[in-house]
Amino acid sequence: MRKGRLTVAYGPMFSGKTAALAEDANRLREIARRRVLVCMPEMDTRRSRTEIVSLSGARATAIQVADPFQILTLAAETEAQEVIIDEVHFFRQTTTQDGVESWSIVFVVKILLQRGVNVRVAGVNTNFLGYPFPPITDLIGMADDLVRTRAICTVCGEPADWSLRLVDGKPAGAGELIVVAGTRGEEGVAKETYEARCGRHHPFL
Ligand SMILES: [Zn+2]
Numbered sequence: 001m002r003k004g005r006l007t008v009a010y011g012p013m014f015s016g017k018t019a020a021l022a023e024d025a026n027r028l029r030e031i032a033r034r035r036v037l038v039c040m041p042e043m044d045t046r047r048s049r050t051e052i053v054s055l056s057g058a059r060a061t062a063i064q065v066a067d068p069f070q071i072l073t074l075a076a077e078t079e080a081q082e083v084i085i086d087e088v089h090f091f092r093q094t095t096t097q098d099g100v101e102s103w104s105i106v107f108v109v110k111i112l113l114q115r116g117v118n119v120r121v122a123g124v125n126t127n128f129l130g131y132p133f134p135p136i137t138d139l140i141g142m143a144d145d146l147v148r149t150r151a152i153c154t155v156c157g158e159p160a161d162w163s164l165r166l167v168d169g170k171p172a173g174a175g176e177l178i179v180v181a182g183t184r185g186e187e188g189v190a191k192e193t194y195e196a197r198c199g200r201h202h203p204f205l
Pocket residue numbers: 153154155156157158197198199200201
């Protein structure tokens with residue numbers, strides 16, 4: 001039986017997903033007096049390790065987890081009523097439950113909802129080649145509420161729904177997949193950046 005409610009926020013990079021989650025977390029904690037657990041994948045080391053921090057500076061205390069199943073343990077230990085998970089597309093582990101192979105994070109969310117915990121997740125809708133980005137796509141299929149976030153195209157200023165990767169300022173396709181994510185432009189290392197683009201200004205859609 002499903003007693004909790006699942007909200008999925010999805011959209012390109014720079015579309016305010018993390019800001020919305022951080023605001024939700026703070027409102028739920030401070031105004032609704034709910035017990036809130038905020039998690040993010042351990043590999044997301046670009047920003048603070050103990051908070052989710054949006055590009056606009058909104059922040060909320062958070063715990064990094066390496067394995068999605070840790071979220072179940074943490075939620076039980078803290079008696080969380082609300083679980084918020086950022087960057088959910090980075091949880092790439094799979095598990096087999098009830099004879100069905102699925103993303104571990106999908107199974108974890110299912111269990112939380114059965115326990116009566118409300119869950120909010122945010123993730124990027126597509127990768128930088130324009131392909132749907134699981135497990136966010138699977139979670140969209142399970143959601144009670146969907147929030148579509150949009151960014152602004154860096155070329156034309158129109159609403160942008162897609163993420164584009166650039167290496168040394170040039171759009172980078174599948175042929176440049178070997179570049180290590182998060183390189184900072186050190187000498188001899190290509191500088192990797194991302195931009196939000198509309199469909200007309202994304203070369204790989
Ligand atoms: Zn555009």
